[in-house]
Amino acid sequence: xxxxxxxxxxxxxRLARAEGDAATGDAATDEAYDGAGATxxxxxxxxxxxxxxxxxxxxxxIVHYLQGxxxxxxxxxxxxxxxxDEDLPEDQRLFNRxxxxxxxxxxxxxxxxxxxxxxxxxxxQPGALNESFSDVFGSLVKQRAKMxxxxxxxxxxxxxxxxxxxxxxxxxxxxNPGTAYNDPILGKDPQPAHMRDYVQTTSxxxxxxxxxxxxxxxxxxxxxxxxxxxxxxxxxxxxIALRDKLAANDDFHTAANKTFEVAAALYGKNSPAQLAxxxxxxxxxxxxxxxxxxxxxxxxxxxxxxx
Amino acid sequence: MNCHNPLHCFLPPHMVDNxxxxxxxxxxxxxxxxxxxxxxxxxxxxxxxxxVKNRRSHRDKSTG
Numbered sequence: 001x002x003x004x005x006x007x008x009x010x011x012x013x014r015l016a017r018a019e020g021d022a023a024t025g026d027a028a029t030d031e032a033y034d035g036a037g038a039t040x041x042x043x044x045x046x047x048x049x050x051x052x053x054x055x056x057x058x059x060x061x062i063v064h065y066l067q068g069x070x071x072x073x074x075x076x077x078x079x080x081x082x083x084x085d086e087d088l089p090e091d092q093r094l095f096n097r098x099x100x101x102x103x104x105x106x107x108x109x110x111x112x113x114x115x116x117x118x119x120x121x122x123x124x125q126p127g128a129l130n131e132s133f134s135d136v137f138g139s140l141v142k143q144r145a146k147m148x149x150x151x152x153x154x155x156x157x158x159x160x161x162x163x164x165x166x167x168x169x170x171x172x173x174x175x176n177p178g179t180a181y182n183d184p185i186l187g188k189d190p191q192p193a194h195m196r197d198y199v200q201t202t203s204x205x206x207x208x209x210x211x212x213x214x215x216x217x218x219x220x221x222x223x224x225x226x227x228x229x230x231x232x233x234x235x236x237x238x239x240i241a242l243r244d245k246l247a248a249n250d251d252f253h254t255a256a257n258k259t260f261e262v263a264a265a266l267y268g269k270n271s272p273a274q275l276a277x278x279x280x281x282x283x284x285x286x287x288x289x290x291x292x293x294x295x296x297x298x299x300x301x302x303x304x305x306x307x
Numbered sequence: 308m309n310c311h312n313p314l315h316c317f318l319p320p321h322m323v324d325n326x327x328x329x330x331x332x333x334x335x336x337x338x339x340x341x342x343x344x345x346x347x348x349x350x351x352x353x354x355x356x357x358x359v360k361n362r363r364s365h366r367d368k369s370t371g
Binding site (some may be wrong): 066068070071072073075082085087088089092094095098104107108122130134158171184185186187190203204205209210 | 321
């Protein structure tokens with residue numbers, strides 16, 4: 001259900017589009033509706049999850065929140081989207097409306113899934129994992145909506161959010177963290193792609209929006225190695241880990257180990273999927289220590305392009 | 308900041324900070340509004356944490 005705050009702060013506001021209603025013609029309303037639907041469909045059809053809480057929770061979104069509000073957020077119960085800089089003269093605008101990119105919608109709704117599952121604490125590495133899972137499933141929502149393979153996808157988060165006044169392709173790049181934008185006003189994308197560049201900071205809850213570049217790049221590496229549609233194998237491994245394995249204070253290494261375990265459970269020990277998970281984390285500087293029974297066979301090393 | 312009951316904003320705070328530092332008067336106005344509203348929403352959530360449903364009441368995580 002989509003509500004319209006009509007540029008005020010009262011929530012939820014006026015019901016603009018109920019489930020099953022026809023398109024309204026209002027871009028933000030219809031994008032929020034379609035994006036929530038695409039997110040619900042990914043979780044339901046691919047991961048057999050019934051909404052955010054897996055118990056059929058209504059997806060409530062609020063659009064046109066305030067005027068000149070440059071953000072979107074999940075507040076624990078609902079999604080809220082600002083209109084960006086639509087109130088400013090065109091040459092001053094930095095952001096379009098926040099419903100414009102479907103992965104933003106998938107990203108924010110996934111915070112709800114995480115809240116109901118792993119409950120990753122929003123600080124330091126668990127917080128960066130929380131952000132990363134939202135980017136992963138936000139990107140998968142977008143890729144599935146476009147029916148793109150891992151090779152075809154751009155792996156950008158928030159593509160289309162910037163106006164043409166900004167030097168940038170998106171808010172983050174999962175493929176090449178740290179390269180999404182470089183702009184005189186917004187600054188340079190600060191995301192690291194490897195543990196050697198991990199950013200120690202007290203701001204942003206320990207850099208949750210910054211260090212998420214590392215697990216983001218690991219997921220990209222896994223999806224790229226496996227090929228095909230990323231939601232089918234890589235996405236399933238990440239989802240099962242989030243649903244069944246990860247705990248609130250888990251760090252990157254623990255997440256790596258748990259995704260590795262899930263890959264074995266789903267696809268077999270030493271399967272290409274499991275070894276792709278190992279390689280994906282290895283590429284970002286997180287080495288999994290395997291017991292001898294988990295050693296890599298020559299064929300799988302060749303499959304992954306390892307020496 | 309309540310890390311167990313946070314407000315999940317899409318736009319990274321460092322980006323908003325940069326707008327406040329480098330932007331035009333109009334851009335700064337929107338950035339400040341964005342920061343202020345986010346802080347207010349966080350405060351509201353911290354004041355009523357019991358209103359936020361959360362994780363896995365239906366399953367025992369420790370067995371995972």
